[in-house]
Amino acid sequence: MSGEPCAIIGVGQTHHKSKRLDVSLAGLLREAASRALTDAGLDWPDIDAVVLGTAPDAFEGVMMPELYLADALGAAGKPIMRVHTAGSVGGSTGIVAAHLIHARRHRRVLAVAFEKQSEGNAQWGLAGGKSGGMGAGGIFAPWIRSYIRRSGAPEHIGWQVAVKDRLNALKNPYAHLKIADISVEKVRESFMLWDPLHFLESCPSSDGACAVVLTDEAGGRDAAARGNPPAWVAATAMRSEPTSFPGRDPVRPQAGVDCAHDLYRAAGITNPLAEIDVAELYVPFSWYEPMWLEGHDITGPGDGWKLVESGETEIGGSFPVNPSGGVLSSNPIGASGMLRFAEAALQVRGRAGEHQVDGARTALGHAYGGGAQYFAMWIVRSTLG
Amino acid sequence: MPVSAETKYGPSVTTNTVEFPYRRSLGPVVGGFVAALARGQITGVRSTGVRGGGRVLCPPLEYDPDTGAATDGELVDVGPEGTVRSWTWVAAPDARHPLDRPFAFALIQLDGADTAMVHAVDAGGEDALRAGLRVTARFRAQPKGRTDDLAYFVPEGTETTDPDVVDAAAAAAGAAAAGVSTEPVQTMEFWSSLTYKEAVSPATARYARSMLAGTLLGQKCPTCAKVFVPPRDFCSIDGIRLDEGHDLALPDRGVITNFTIVTPVPYPGQKETEPFVRVSVLLDDVEALMGLQPVVDIPNEEVRVGMRVEAVWLPESERNAEEFGNRGWGSTTGAISGWRATGEPDLPVERYIDRVF
Numbered sequence: 001m002s003g004e005p006c007a008i009i010g011v012g013q014t015h016h017k018s019k020r021l022d023v024s025l026a027g028l029l030r031e032a033a034s035r036a037l038t039d040a041g042l043d044w045p046d047i048d049a050v051v052l053g054t055a056p057d058a059f060e061g062v063m064m065p066e067l068y069l070a071d072a073l074g075a076a077g078k079p080i081m082r083v084h085t086a087g088s089v090g091g092s093t094g095i096v097a098a099h100l101i102h103a104r105r106h107r108r109v110l111a112v113a114f115e116k117q118s119e120g121n122a123q124w125g126l127a128g129g130k131s132g133g134m135g136a137g138g139i140f141a142p143w144i145r146s147y148i149r150r151s152g153a154p155e156h157i158g159w160q161v162a163v164k165d166r167l168n169a170l171k172n173p174y175a176h177l178k179i180a181d182i183s184v185e186k187v188r189e190s191f192m193l194w195d196p197l198h199f200l201e202s203c204p205s206s207d208g209a210c211a212v213v214l215t216d217e218a219g220g221r222d223a224a225a226r227g228n229p230p231a232w233v234a235a236t237a238m239r240s241e242p243t244s245f246p247g248r249d250p251v252r253p254q255a256g257v258d259c260a261h262d263l264y265r266a267a268g269i270t271n272p273l274a275e276i277d278v279a280e281l282y283v284p285f286s287w288y289e290p291m292w293l294e295g296h297d298i299t300g301p302g303d304g305w306k307l308v309e310s311g312e313t314e315i316g317g318s319f320p321v322n323p324s325g326g327v328l329s330s331n332p333i334g335a336s337g338m339l340r341f342a343e344a345a346l347q348v349r350g351r352a353g354e355h356q357v358d359g360a361r362t363a364l365g366h367a368y369g370g371g372a373q374y375f376a377m378w379i380v381r382s383t384l385g
Numbered sequence: 386m387p388v389s390a391e392t393k394y395g396p397s398v399t400t401n402t403v404e405f406p407y408r409r410s411l412g413p414v415v416g417g418f419v420a421a422l423a424r425g426q427i428t429g430v431r432s433t434g435v436r437g438g439g440r441v442l443c444p445p446l447e448y449d450p451d452t453g454a455a456t457d458g459e460l461v462d463v464g465p466e467g468t469v470r471s472w473t474w475v476a477a478p479d480a481r482h483p484l485d486r487p488f489a490f491a492l493i494q495l496d497g498a499d500t501a502m503v504h505a506v507d508a509g510g511e512d513a514l515r516a517g518l519r520v521t522a523r524f525r526a527q528p529k530g531r532t533d534d535l536a537y538f539v540p541e542g543t544e545t546t547d548p549d550v551v552d553a554a555a556a557a558a559g560a561a562a563a564g565v566s567t568e569p570v571q572t573m574e575f576w577s578s579l580t581y582k583e584a585v586s587p588a589t590a591r592y593a594r595s596m597l598a599g600t601l602l603g604q605k606c607p608t609c610a611k612v613f614v615p616p617r618d619f620c621s622i623d624g625i626r627l628d629e630g631h632d633l634a635l636p637d638r639g640v641i642t643n644f645t646i647v648t649p650v651p652y653p654g655q656k657e658t659e660p661f662v663r664v665s666v667l668l669d670d671v672e673a674l675m676g677l678q679p680v681v682d683i684p685n686e687e688v689r690v691g692m693r694v695e696a697v698w699l700p701e702s703e704r705n706a707e708e709f710g711n712r713g714w715g716s717t718t719g720a721i722s723g724w725r726a727t728g729e730p731d732l733p734v735e736r737y738i739d740r741v742f
Contacts, residue, residue, distance in 0.1 A: 024412030074453020
């Protein structure tokens with residue numbers, strides 16, 4: 001962390017569902033933003049600037065939605081900017097907002113990210129309107145096959161992650177998927193969507209939004225004095241690389257390795273597995289939990305799946321991953337990264353409710369996007385410095 | 386891309402059209418506004434808050450656009466008459482405009498409203514327009530539950546000859562007779578069609594020409610010796626420019642390094658209905674990889690890493706370059722129908738499975 005300390009004093013999200021036909025696009029964002037403002041003890045006029053994030057415009061068919069949504073987010077007469085880094089955008093949006101605080105450009109920033117998948121069709125959007133779209137899972141499936149072969153992981157690891165995250169989602173009132181009778185057998189017997197990925201190893205399509213209110217050191221201390229414990233941003237990092245080039249390792253992208261190392265260094269973390277209490281990782285397909293544990297050097301190579309298999313990534317384990325239920329349980333694409341960042345903040349604020357990890361003081365929020373080529377990460381802590 | 390359009394003066398141009406029937410959730414306020422239009426009624430909503438509170442906003446919103454504060458959500462009747470506050474003349478409307486004849490886009494403040502809405506005015510001629518002009522609404526004679534059930538405005542006292550529209554009183558009578566629902570409209574289809582032109586890069590044009598002639602074309606970076614397919618005229622690893630002199634004819638045989646079996650989901654334009662395979666092929670002799678390739682005559686369950694394959698070229702007369710765009714990841718569609726098994730023994734999985742890109 002450098003510059004002005006940044007505190008997260010408000011978090012809000014919608015109830016995520018496959019179709020939120022009850023709200024307009026603006027209404028969806030306002031649902032999350034209003035909750036974040038209420039949580040922060042602030043109102044629209046208190047906000048100095050708004051940062052908006054969403055995935056490709058083709059998903060909803062609203063070009064430059066930041067123009068239409070500025071009024072809805074109380075941004076008339078204020079700076080508003082839009083961030084876009086594919087599926088990682090929710091995380092990047094939070095980071096851009098944090099930088100506005102670090103740089104002392106603004107004192108109170110509202111960051112909002114959303115996707116209303118029911119307005120369009122993400123597979124159509126990703127296929128550029130053409131037939132034979134691969135879907136995100138179709139791109140990732142060969143890399144997952146490569147990881148499985150490389151690491152020697154048994155096939156039940158993917159099923160186990162799928163079950164864990166759906167059980168966690170039962171403890172999160174905002175989660176989309178609520179599969180009370182989820183089991184390894186049920187995942188294994190669900191149809192093969194993108195070999196080797198079964199249907200229940202894949203994320204849903206969701207409508208949803210997430211918002212966070214960020215402020216400076218004085219704002220954070222003021223919130224704390226009012227009984228609203230802030231999450232302090234200890235470090236942020238972003239990296240990217242091209243989708244394809246000869247010799248690229250998409251299983252362990254260099255941009256993801258560099259991003260993680262940059263993050264740990266900035267946060268003063270030398271042993272992430274021991275020093276991070278809980279992680280919200282962007283896991284849209286079950287295998288990405290062990291792939292990112294290893295790909296971000298949280299564990300050594302080949303050890304990520306063993307941590308999963310031993311149950312240590314469950315709530316109550318030594319390194320809980322996605323206590324919220326994660327992307328596997330709710331996937332409003334543009335918001336999914338911010339949900340990871342926001343859930344990390346909720347954990348260190350002690351505000352995660354039923355899915356709270358006891359004693360969480362340092363948390364990792366993580367997002368990736370595109371062809372596993374965009375990375376955004378932050379470390380938040382319950383204390384400053 | 387229409388390769389025949391290429392000239393010595395520059396790259397050819399491709400024309401692309403993408404279309405999709407988006408679904409708009411209208412929400413409680415705009416949904417109520419649209420429902421009322423079917424009855425020939427325009428509505429606004431009252432803003433709240435210390436700054437600008439109590440104003441009637443039309444079109445109605447869930448929020449005060451000046452402050453972000455929530456409106457009270459109660460729709461109030463306004464119009465159907467109003468006053469033009471400002472306007473611009475559209476002399477040559479195209480297919481995307483609300484009227485097929487010259488018209489004005491105007492800011493119209495409806496009677497009873499404190500804000501103005503943008504809408505079309507069918508005024509006959511530009512001379513008829515002025516700030517302060519009194520106008521009245523015309524509604525679709527056959528409402529569809531859409532925002533454009535409010536068709537356009539005309540100067541007060543205008544006789545309407547357009548058989549597709551009616552005035553507010555006739556719309557109300559028609560809705561009463563037909564028993565039109567007063568419930569807020571929940572969703573509205575929004576047909577989106579986008580056509581854009583794109584200049585094809587010289588590298589893509591060379592690739593297309595080569596593919597039409599039956600030769601796979603790549604490009605080799607002199608610094609890192611990596612081979613890109615198709616040519617890009619740059620090396621993204623070394624950050625240097627490449628050109629035609631770095632082009633490299635490639636063999637059309639290789640080995641499958643990895644694959645995906647996609648279970649297609651339906652969407653507008655989707656033609657696939659059964660699970661289909663896409664493979665990555667590492668070409669023989671050169672370190673060049675082709676991603677997302679279809680297979681020919683190989684059952685899905687037989688596709689495997691290490692399988693030897695060769696390209697199946699379309700007959701020369703059937704080849705076309707329509708799918709070769711600047712952003713392709715090595716599309717071969719239109720020149721190669723896919724890759725078929727050669728029947729040679731498999732190569733070791735371990736040597737190839739990581740070669741996805």
